[in-house]
Amino acid sequence: LYLEMWIIALFGGLLLPSVLGQCNYQQYVNTTGVNVFSPNYPGYYVANTQCTWLAVATPSNYRLRLTCSNVQIPDGTNGCPNDWISISRTGRTDFADGYKYCGYGTFNEVSTGNQMSIKLFAQYYSPGGQFLCQIQAFPPTTTIPTVPYDPCNCGVRKTSRIVGGTAAGVNEFPFQAALVSNTTRSIFCGAEIISNRRALTARHCLAGQSPSLVGLLVGDSDTSTGSDTPYTSLYLIQAFTCFGGNCNTNDQANDIAMVLTVNQIQMNPGVNIICLPIKYNTNTANQFAGTKVVAAGWGDTEFGGIGSNTLQKVTLDVITTAQCQSRYGNSITVNHICTSTFGRDTCQRDSGTSLMYTGTDNGRMYTVGVVSFGVECGTNPSVSTRVTSYVNWIRSNSPESSYCSV
Structure with a gap:
């Protein structure tokens, strides 16, 4: 399902009375909540269906959370060119700021204020689909604690598509x-x-x-x-x-x-923030060779596979420039840093993530490489851009x- 990661708040709750099954409807919603579902649910809506629902939180200083637990909307190969649900977090009925969803699965949203609007659009040739959501008002008392920005408070790891990786x-x-x-x-x-x-x-x-x-x-x-x-x-x-x-x-x-x-x-x-390797700012060919770095990402967990929903991490071994050149030739320069650990690697869609080196003197994490390219994840060295060359x-x-x- 597209856009499942665009979540900006914590969701939950068990819901509740079924009120918004009609097409084109406005409803005041309190903390008890209501169900919002497609016409004919649990059957399929018909082709050319267009419906808009506007929910308004009460009291007026409350916000709305939407939890869609059953979504079956025919999708396309790129985005949502066929049927879609659009969600406006601000309650706009022209959906100029709407986020479109399609596919099969679940998604969640939260309003920016006390209104949220939902639109279902089905093409004239649609085979039909269905969705079931719950919408509930919640008080504005739950806040996320912020931390003052300090560039020196960097690289602190919170303890607690990656080939051979773990969550x-x-x-x-x-x-x-x-x-x-x-x-x-x-x-x-x-x-x-x-x-x-x-x-x-x-x-x-x-x-x-x-x-x-x-x-x-x-x-x-x-x-x-x-x-x-x-x-x-x-x-x-x-x-x-x-x-x-x-x-x-x-x-x-x-x-x-x-x-x-x-x-x-x-x-x-x-x-x-992660630390820049300012104190390691020497672009020697074998800097960090023989050490271990960590990479994390949502990329493929095997070559040609699919991405992971859960952030994966993997520990990799940094090799020398000469070892890397033996596979890729002289295209590898002092501005590259290579890793090679059999069965473990970064993979497709992990590009751009960092190789994170942990300082031996302070335990902070530094970005020392930006994942660039490789050949068949986990079987050949992975090549990254050496950050110390670009500080x-x-x-x-x-x-x-x-x-x-x-």
Whole structure:
């Protein structure tokens, strides 16, 4: 199901009276809640169905949470070109800010204020479908504690598509982020938060993309549910910054980029920054060789497989430049860092995520590599962009951000 990861609050609850089965309806909703379902449910709606529901929370300072537990909406191969449900978190009935869902599964949403609108659209050739949701008002007393932004408070790991990987603890890596397509409603690359406005990723991830159609997902763990962590947020992207100035290239050299968010990323127990390797800023060919690094991501768990809903982590061995060149030739330079651990690797859609090195003197985590490319996950060395070669570029191209050498 598309867009299951776009959850910005903690959901739950068992619900309740069935009121909104009609087509085109407005309803005041209290904490008891109501069911919202498609016409003819539990049968299928018919072709050419178009319905709009507007829910208003009462009391007026309450917000609304929507939990859709049974969704069967015919989808397409790219986005939702056929039937869809659109959710406006602000209650707009023109759905100019709506998020479209289709497919089979579940999803959750939460309103920004006291209104939420829902629209069902079915094509004239639709075979039909169905959905069942519950909507409930909740008080605005539940707040997420924020932490003042401090660039020196970086790299603190929270204890508790990755080949041979294991599931990470919820918010174990609070600096882990992902790039989400507003077109396909899915994660397409990893990223790492390096400041309260910037995330580091791979340049090739941004080729052919537009900042207005990409979001930065932070604070998430299991993208199929909104109940595992309350820290998930999605930030709009203002701009891309790519090494060399051109994002539309697949050149494997200098495969590094940053995204700039429209608003400041709010730091909290589940969202924080990773340290830049400023104190390791020497681009020697074998820096970190023989050490272990950690990578995390939602990418494929096997070559040619499907992505993981749950953030995965894996420990990898850094190899020498010469060892890496023996597989890929002289295309590997001092600006690359390679890992090779049989049966364990980063994989498709893990591009852009970081190789995280743990400082032996302070236990902090540093981004030392940005995952770039490899051949058949888990069988050949994986090649990443060596971050120490680009620290000066990062700092000079993000003047709005401060970084700390710890």
